[in-house]
Amino acid sequence: MVRKVVADVRQWWATTLPQSPEATAALRRRWDALPASMRVPQQALGRLTVGCEGTHSVFPRCNLTCSPCYHSSDANKVRTDGAHTLLQVAKQMAYAIAERGPRAHAQLIGGEVSLLDPDDHAEVLLAMRAHGREPMSFSHGDFTSDYLERLAVGPDGKPRFKRLSFAIHIDSLMRGRSSHPRPRSEGELHAVRHEVVSRFRALREQHGVRSFLAHNMTVTPTNLQEVSEVARVVATAGYGLVSFQPAALVGDKRRWSPDMRGIDPDDIWRRIEKGVGSPLPYGDVVVGHPACNRSAFGWMVGERWVPVVAPGDARDVRARDTCYAALSGVRVGDTPWHVLAVRLSRVAIRRPQVLPQAVGWSARAIRRSGGVGAVIRHRPRPLTVVMHMFMDADLAGRAWEHLTSGASPTTDPELATAVERLEACAYSMPHPELGRMVPACVQHAALDPVVNAELRRQLPLIPVYSDVTEPSDA
């Protein structure tokens, strides 16, 4: 009896440990590997996060066509195969643990994830969770409620997940969506944007499965004028993250057009701000390289966006620094509240200065949300606004070659910045066979064409039998 109590207390103590040594070590490695110019007080990489991971070389096929499309021209000649996906994802995630530590966010990404059978899709998500990854399925969203239900609920009628995360890419550059095969404007797709959120809300009402949804949109000169309108709609539609990606010349060359590039990122950001109805400060918390990512962290109070760190407020900056130091490596997501409460209490005991900072920041946050009344009335909802600027294939390929060849620092400023971006990459893919994480833009620029040509042989759309035996009459 006494032994059991001691074992239980030990187990509880271990479960509520704020930081695991492996997570702390992985963050330290990430920080140390950053270029010196990126080790700045604002940098969250290596402090709060090891960066986002993504799967690759698993299901490159898609049933929509986008311009641009980041996949190679062979992608649609590869069969989507559940067993292959499960095997490869498990291998990739095992490597990710060794490289990036026990916990991370990872996108289940390739071609279109909903082409996987829902049972296979669910199994892969469970495998990612078993590897300590918080998985997010990346989809065009053109799947039915029935598919979503079969993914979320097992054949026994029980939910397989407490929570599902999806990144849904919707824009007018995509062709073949069942409800809008050839959209002529972003405006035509607003109903789809709302409908996706409704589908996940219904899942929660019917089966208790919560969700986190991100909305993605590629920006080219064709739809630039509509960025504000899309930002306005998605900010209040129920998405927790909205991401805009200026088009890059990467992937299938047949889908490039000469005028796709050249949009000033500041112009896009201003349009997003206009749509959200607020300045979106992104300088006080950075994730990776500023030429790759802008992230504005905040929440919506009714129709108003409120920043986590108020620009120009030194007290918020101090609270950020305290948060970086105290919460580094602390597992927060998907943790039962009673475990989280004890973990945070142990953080506060170890670093008592956290408490006054937390109280002060909370008071300011409530004030800028419009006061206690507004908070109670509107129930603030987290909303992160992101712009991810992929590199063109040519530049990413040259920078990767330079980085991996061990060449001495380049004097070409464009190449030097590109190398720095790769070193500070916040979105990379695990490659056990290469023994390294590979930035997603390099994956699409240099590795996908080779891998997809091989996958096309391994997983042909129509099975090829090399050893056909004639039926015998006997």
Ligand code: SF4
């Ligand atoms: S994938 Fe490329 S563009 Fe994106 S963060 Fe990494 S290096 Fe930057």
